[in-house]
Amino acid sequence: MENKTKVMYRTYGTSIAPRKIKIEIPGFAGETNDHTNGSKAQPFHCLPFIDGSTYGLELVYHFNTTTIVKNVKGKLIFEGDWSKEKLNVKYSTIPPFGTFAEGHYGFTSSLDIMPPPGHIVRIEPHPSFYTDPTWQTPCAVPGHIQGEFWSSIFFVVFKAPLEGQQQIFQKGKPYAQIFILPKKVNYEIDEMPAEIKKSREKRNDIIFNNRRKVAKHVWKDSLNQEFDDKYKQLKTIFEKKGIAGVDEFLEKLVACPVVKGKLRYKLVNYNKLNKRKP
Numbered sequence: 001m002e003n004k005t006k007v008m009y010r011t012y013g014t015s016i017a018p019r020k021i022k023i024e025i026p027g028f029a030g031e032t033n034d035h036t037n038g039s040k041a042q043p044f045h046c047l048p049f050i051d052g053s054t055y056g057l058e059l060v061y062h063f064n065t066t067t068i069v070k071n072v073k074g075k076l077i078f079e080g081d082w083s084k085e086k087l088n089v090k091y092s093t094i095p096p097f098g099t100f101a102e103g104h105y106g107f108t109s110s111l112d113i114m115p116p117p118g119h120i121v122r123i124e125p126h127p128s129f130y131t132d133p134t135w136q137t138p139c140a141v142p143g144h145i146q147g148e149f150w151s152s153i154f155f156v157v158f159k160a161p162l163e164g165q166q167q168i169f170q171k172g173k174p175y176a177q178i179f180i181l182p183k184k185v186n187y188e189i190d191e192m193p194a195e196i197k198k199s200r201e202k203r204n205d206i207i208f209n210n211r212r213k214v215a216k217h218v219w220k221d222s223l224n225q226e227f228d229d230k231y232k233q234l235k236t237i238f239e240k241k242g243i244a245g246v247d248e249f250l251e252k253l254v255a256c257p258v259v260k261g262k263l264r265y266k267l268v269n270y271n272k273l274n275k276r277k278p
Contacts, residue, residue, distance in 0.1 A: 005180050008055070008114040011085065012153050018057035018178060020226070021127065023050060028128035041130050041221040047232050053127035058174035059109055059156070067095060067169040069105065069123070073109030076105055104141065106155045107169070110204045113154075114147050115180045121145040122179040123156055138167045141175035146183070203250060209254040 009017055023029045023044060030042030043049055066138040067080040078097045085094070096108045113121050122144050139159040156176050161167050169175055192200070207214060207230065215228035238246050 001243050007180055010112040012110040014062055016060040016062045018111070018113065019197045021054050021056060021058045021177060022055060028131045029053065035227070037219050037220070038222055041223070041225065041227065043159060045227060047235065056177040058126055059111070059176045059178060060168045061171055061173055061175050062110065064171055066171070067097060067187050069097070069161060069167040071163050071165065073163070076160055100157050102210070104157055105160055105162050108153060108155045110150055113145065113178070118183050119180050120183045124177055124179065125176045126177045128174065133234060135161070135165050136168045137228055138169065138175045151204060181227055203247065206250045206254060213253045256267045
């Protein structure tokens with residue numbers, strides 16, 4: 001059974017609850033679903049990016065007033081007609097933006113998030129920030145909210161746009177993402193033992209020497225760069241059968257001559273395999 005992380009929240013005014021990040025195309029992950037020969041390479045073609053982009057929860061701008069943050073000669077300006085905003089709760093400042101430290105500004109999340117015991121709320125830029133060619137997506141500064149004891153509405157800090165750039169906050173659009181993580185992590189960093197190094201090198205060699213057999217889909221983009229889905233195929237096997245299943249699958253792909261129209265698999269000496277050219 002999949003473990004669940006329980007997250008409780010309290011809203012302030014009309015704020016929107018944190019929500020799972022979904023991949024929508026067209027959207028920050030790409031323009032179309034096409035990945036045939038001649039197609040443009042897009043973010044969704046990278047499975048690690050998709051996994052990373054859908055791991056957290058997104059924070060969504062809930063005000064009706066679109067706000068544009070500009071840097072004019074080193075001074076931050078927050079453009080937006082807040083006179084028409086119907087606020088059912090009195091905010092301390094209108095607009096709910098303000099300068100922070102030099103080169104940064106803050107914005108109220110209008111949320112109080114309570115993580116499980118021993119966990120924190122980590123804030124990071126929304127995945128769309130990394131794929132936005134206009135640089136209009138706000139750049140949230142990483143921070144940890146100790147939500148177990150901090151029961152107040154928290155604000156989010158952003159890196160200010162450069163001169164001539166602008167960042168836009170629009171109703172219904174995400175402006176940051178959060179992760180619920182352990183409050184403390186003790187890292188133990190060790191070099192791999194020789195046996196583990198050897199097994200991982202062997203696995204790597206088999207994958208790349210037989211990548212056309214691992215992949216089910218191979219294509220070239222508009223720049224004639226080759227892409228394939230070998231990572232996706234191996235991930236599927238790993239999730240079903242673990243690392244033993246991956247290694248069993250890869251061993252069957254090693255050098256197989258054709259005999260009377262049928263494939264005959266055989267294991268080859270690792271040293272011979274290592275001499276093969278990719």
